[in-house]
Amino acid sequence: MQNINIGVIPVGGEGNRIKDLPFTKLLPKPMLPVLNRPIVEYAVENMKKIGIKDLYFILGHKGHSIRKYFQGGKEFGINITYVEDYTLSGLANAIHLVEHLIHEPFCVILGDDLTINNSWKGFVNEFFLNKCIVLEGVVKDDNKNSIMRACEVQLDSKNKIIDIGEKPKVVRSKIRGCGVYIFSPEIFKLIKKTKINPITGRKELTDTIKLVSKIGQAYAGLLDGINININTLEDLIQANRLILKSGFLKVR
Numbered sequence: 001m002q003n004i005n006i007g008v009i010p011v012g013g014e015g016n017r018i019k020d021l022p023f024t025k026l027l028p029k030p031m032l033p034v035l036n037r038p039i040v041e042y043a044v045e046n047m048k049k050i051g052i053k054d055l056y057f058i059l060g061h062k063g064h065s066i067r068k069y070f071q072g073g074k075e076f077g078i079n080i081t082y083v084e085d086y087t088l089s090g091l092a093n094a095i096h097l098v099e100h101l102i103h104e105p106f107c108v109i110l111g112d113d114l115t116i117n118n119s120w121k122g123f124v125n126e127f128f129l130n131k132c133i134v135l136e137g138v139v140k141d142d143n144k145n146s147i148m149r150a151c152e153v154q155l156d157s158k159n160k161i162i163d164i165g166e167k168p169k170v171v172r173s174k175i176r177g178c179g180v181y182i183f184s185p186e187i188f189k190l191i192k193k194t195k196i197n198p199i200t201g202r203k204e205l206t207d208t209i210k211l212v213s214k215i216g217q218a219y220a221g222l223l224d225g226i227n228i229n230i231n232t233l234e235d236l237i238q239a240n241r242l243i244l245k246s247g248f249l250k251v252r
Helices: 039-050 064-070 091-096 120-130 144-148 187-193 205-214 233-246
Strands: 006-011 054-059 079-084 106-109 113-117 134-140 151-155 161-166 175-183 218-222 225-229
Touching (some): 006 091, 039 106, 054 064, 113 175, 113 233, 120 134, 120 175, 120 218, 134 151, 134 205, 134 225, 161 205, 161 218, 187 205, 205 218, 225 233
Parallel strands (some): 006 054, 006 106, 054 079, 134 218
Antiparallel strands (some): 113 225, 151 161
């Protein structure tokens, strides 16, 4: 089995949909608490379960609090390096900041993603088995409103991504994309080719993945568990309930 040794966690967004919470006056969204730990610590724990040794945080809005909490990563059993994103010009551009640092397949987990997956080994194996440029984590979701707030993914019979889009107005699939990815270094070339999204005015990662899907090298990996992308107060409450039931994060 081949391994993924490098991870990236983008944590630069401003979290506009949850910014009215009192905590967000002091903390960026990824540092909001789920039980007694920040959201982003669950992403770090997932990185460790995947086998990540070296982790890059891409900092932006109020990033100093993340740097202060995790420091060099020794307490968390992982080596952490920080990269500053001064432009906040989209998730794709944020990931492109580490192009000069990464020359092998790497994992990306968004800082506001909370995933409980029972088979990270299988997820990693799918990436190498399909020889893809991107493997995106997905879950089956019967809730159309949930997909409309997030990312819809359409697949063929071999789990190849044939179409993908953020916040669809019409839902045609029961597959929701998650903030979990494995990329080959070829992704950096495709980020350069990605056009600015006319709605957001930024380079969006979903648009890059759509480009990869057009050349037939984007696949989906079904996550065997639970996923929630935390954007609202309701999401935060639900995340606390899920973690409380799951026993996901035990004492270090």
